[in-house]
Amino acid sequence: MFSFELQAICGQARAGVLQTPHGPLPTPVFAPVGTQATVKAVEPRELSELGATLVLSNTYHLYLRPGDDLISNLGGLHQFMGWHGPMLTDSGGFQVFSLGALRQIDNDGVTFRSHLDGSTHRFTPEKSIQIQHHLGADIIMCFDECPPPLDRAVVEAATARTHAWATRCLEEHLRSGNLEQQALFGIVQGGIFPDLRAESAQILTALDLPGYAIGGLAVGETKPQMLATLDQTVPLLPSNKPRYLMGVGSPEDLVNGVSRGIDIFDCVLPTRVARNGSALTRHGRLNMRNLQYATDSAPIEDGCTCYACTNFSRAYVRHLVKAGEILAHQLLSLHNLHVLLTLMREMRAAIIDGTLPAYVDEFLASYRPAGQKAQAPR
């Protein structure tokens, strides 16, 4: 279980397959985020139809509500949410820091207040692993501290803590005897500081975990800083194990990540942005509220084969968005996930064909990142 086999390598990029208890997971792969045991506005059936293979869910949220023991008693997270493919749970570290009010960090763990009712809770590395055992995802994550990436002193302290916690996570995981059901991934921290990243990678790889994540990116640094950190950090991770870039990303981030040797991504962006009325396309982002789409009979994205694009006009989608209709969330989430999942499939094929560099060049040449207005080709 959890063997990782590389099928092809193209530059730094790899195409592989990770074996999980819920089936083989071809990489590179993008995982839609289902924080509260649901990918918002998307049915598991639709996820399958979109070709999603890995779904991320969340320790912090499910611990607070409905409770990890409840989920465990009902047969685990797969059964509970009706997703029967590979699944990954985040450790709760990121959420404790981004959501939990009045958090107090010490070397043993974190005390925080629930964002739901203000009640006080405490996560330790052991607790996070125990919760993740209850949930039962195929891939579970070490409890880490995700600091703002630019403040060296803060990053240094957080990285040291993350290392100590990783050891405790592994010990707790070993104690559980769950090694055949769940793979525990480590998380490299270090912000944008090469020496801290190197130290982090070295300490964590020594634990010989079945996979490694790069954490602490896309949280405030610039794109060039993120790419430089990837360029520097990825080669320090074992090449025979999956590499996971946490919380990323946008279409261009996926392309840049895959070409730098990342195997797994997750991101709320496609579904969150969908709920706020934006469409991702392979040329850039479209704000579907814009007046220019009011009478536009073209699909969201020309040539797209998703359900939203093959059945509805921009004018209709804009109407749904403006009217605050739930279907707007559904159609845009579907489309945005389709764009990213298709992108990943195409890149995987290009790696196997050995044509990834050309694919990447072509993609980036016609892509305008958010902030620069995308063309809306007719």
Add this chain to the structure above:
RNA sequence: CCCGGGGUCGCCAAGAGGCCUAAGGCAGGGGACUGUAACUCCCCUAUUCGCAGGUUCGAAUCCUGCCCCUGGGA
């Protein structure tokens, strides 16, 4: 016809002589969103207060006339 009430941004609505080149909300226009606190956040949107005069150093605010809504009575 008589007696009241009212006319401030597309809609609702503060304001009652100088702080009004007029609050706020909605709608509208634009932007944001990267290990998710879905339906959020940020920016923009009336030199003008029914119309015309007048009083005043100064009027959306006071006075006069007219127009238009609205309640009651003939």
